[in-house]
Amino acid sequence: xxxxRDGFSSTFGVLAATLGSAVGLGNIWKFPYLTGANxxxxxxxxxxxxxxxxxxxxxxxxxxxxxxxxxxxITSFQRLRPNGAWGLIGVAGVIAAFLIMAFYSVVAGWxxxxxxxxxxxxxxxxxxxxxSAAFGALVSNPWQALAWQWLVLGVVxxxxxxxxxxxxxxxxxxxxxxxxxxxxVIGVRGLMLPGAADGLAFLFKPDFSKxxxxxxxxxxxxxxxxxxIGMGTMVTYGSYFRADQNIPATATRVMLADxxxxxxxxxxxxxxxxxxxxxxxxxxxLVFITIPAVFASMPGGAVFMFxxxxxxxxxxxxxxxxxxxxxxxxxxxxxxxxxxxATLLSVLTIGTVGSLAAMSSSATADWTLFGLNxxxxxxxxxxxxxxxxxxxxxxLFVGWAWGRDAWRDALAQGGGKAAVIRILFVLVRWVxxxxxxxxxxxxxxxx
Ligand code: PHE
Numbered sequence: 001x002x003x004x005r006d007g008f009s010s011t012f013g014v015l016a017a018t019l020g021s022a023v024g025l026g027n028i029w030k031f032p033y034l035t036g037a038n039x040x041x042x043x044x045x046x047x048x049x050x051x052x053x054x055x056x057x058x059x060x061x062x063x064x065x066x067x068x069x070x071x072x073x074i075t076s077f078q079r080l081r082p083n084g085a086w087g088l089i090g091v092a093g094v095i096a097a098f099l100i101m102a103f104y105s106v107v108a109g110w111x112x113x114x115x116x117x118x119x120x121x122x123x124x125x126x127x128x129x130x131x132s133a134a135f136g137a138l139v140s141n142p143w144q145a146l147a148w149q150w151l152v153l154g155v156v157x158x159x160x161x162x163x164x165x166x167x168x169x170x171x172x173x174x175x176x177x178x179x180x181x182x183x184x185v186i187g188v189r190g191l192m193l194p195g196a197a198d199g200l201a202f203l204f205k206p207d208f209s210k211x212x213x214x215x216x217x218x219x220x221x222x223x224x225x226x227x228x229i230g231m232g233t234m235v236t237y238g239s240y241f242r243a244d245q246n247i248p249a250t251a252t253r254v255m256l257a258d259x260x261x262x263x264x265x266x267x268x269x270x271x272x273x274x275x276x277x278x279x280x281x282x283x284x285x286l287v288f289i290t291i292p293a294v295f296a297s298m299p300g301g302a303v304f305m306f307x308x309x310x311x312x313x314x315x316x317x318x319x320x321x322x323x324x325x326x327x328x329x330x331x332x333x334x335x336x337x338x339x340x341x342a343t344l345l346s347v348l349t350i351g352t353v354g355s356l357a358a359m360s361s362s363a364t365a366d367w368t369l370f371g372l373n374x375x376x377x378x379x380x381x382x383x384x385x386x387x388x389x390x391x392x393x394x395x396l397f398v399g400w401a402w403g404r405d406a407w408r409d410a411l412a413q414g415g416g417k418a419a420v421i422r423i424l425f426v427l428v429r430w431v432x433x434x435x436x437x438x439x440x441x442x443x444x445x446x447x
Contacts, residue, residue, distance in 0.1 A: 017318075027262040030222065034222055041206040047219040054220065055224065055227045056251060057395075063235075064411055067410065067413075073232025074330055075090070076239060089393045101323050108320060113144065124296040161339055180264075183265060193297065214443050220440075221384040224388060225387060226262070227255060230390030232326045244415075292305060
């Protein structure tokens with residue numbers, strides 16, 4: 001590839017942007033609500049296993065594909081193996097990117113709205129009825145939900161159109177560390193609450209009776225969603241990696257840091273759930289109704305809450321940039337659109353599909369398919385079907401089409417260790433495709 005191709009400019013920048021993609025609403029919104037709804041510690045354990053056995057190897061595979069091919073999510077596969085239809089993995093990824101953004105931008109819109117509410121000193125209450133009502137009023141008002149969603153999309157569009165190193169890298173690098181610190185503060189406060197022990201037991205003492213095949217599929221889907229894999233994001237970001245970057249080491253660091261953020265979010269939320277009498281299974285509203293209660297119970301809570309939602313918005317932004325980068329890179333490189341044109345087209349498409357999701361508690365609430373409204377449908381289809389499917393295909397690509405020698409060379413560049421690569425290859429060739437396939441078939445009730 002030509003040296004003019006945009007990319008990440010430093011090792012820290014690579015780490016920050018990749019971590020910026022992984023860390024997002026997945027940690028602060030999805031992980032807590034899924035853990036709460038699926039029984040707590042047992043779910044956490046399955047999620048951990050899925051992350052280690054399947055998530056990390058697939059993440060390494062995707063980054064290496066992107067870096068070796070230096071192309072977008074479709075072109076990369078074709079460049080490495082021109083014969084066959086491997087580019088379709090990228091096509092599925094682009095579709096998944098649109099579906100994920102369609103609901104992700106809605107939740108990011110709620111976060112933006114909470115920034116504004118927190119700035120006005122609202123929301124603070126330890127009464128579950130009060131915080132639930134405040135959330136309900138926001139989501140069931142179609143105009144508000146839409147306006148916040150489109151504002152989010154506007155901001156995403158502006159940052160993306162500035163380019164990879166100036167836009168994405170600059171923003172994520174500065175703000176990630178602050179989010180981390182703030183979560184520690186909230187976590188410590190959560191641990192000091194009177195019911196903290198029950199919350200910790202829920203999060204860390206497994207009850208395996210809650211683990212059904214459907215729950216396992218949700219955990220696998222979360223592992224993919226969390227690491228931004230199965231849809232081309234890590235292929236695209238891998239194409240911006242420097243040649244001297246150690247891919248397995250970088251991916252492992254990102255995975256661990258991401259996990260830590262999720263656990264911190266869990267520690268920040270579950271003690272409060274039990275202390276103030278919320279239900280852990282509240283669903284997507286969980287964070288939005290419990291977090292204000294934690295802040296209401298602490299001195300200076302209004303200021304901390306404002307900072308929390310600002311930083312959550314920033315984390316969501318890093319993740320969204322990486323999702324939208326998938327179609328933008330395809331449109332810019334394959335279809336030779338200007339970067340701003342590619343961005344505009346992507347954002348408008350997302351906004352159009354996403355509007356259906358934004359109105360899922362109002363105008364489109366009855367537009368159901370398989371019993372799911374648009375918001376839930378996009379979430380379910382992407383996390384539990386498209387991402388795991390993408391994971392199977394990426395594993396098959398590396399394990400059987402690209403092959404061991406080429407993969408070893410791609411990972412050895414930058415310092416991947418031979419023994420590590422050998423283990424990873426077994427995981428990618430055998431374990432991950434078979435395991436994901438079984439989990440999917442069982443989880444969907446087909447086996
Ligand atoms: N990993 C991001 C999060 O947890 C979401 C994401 C999914 C980003 C897929 C990119 C691709 O918030």
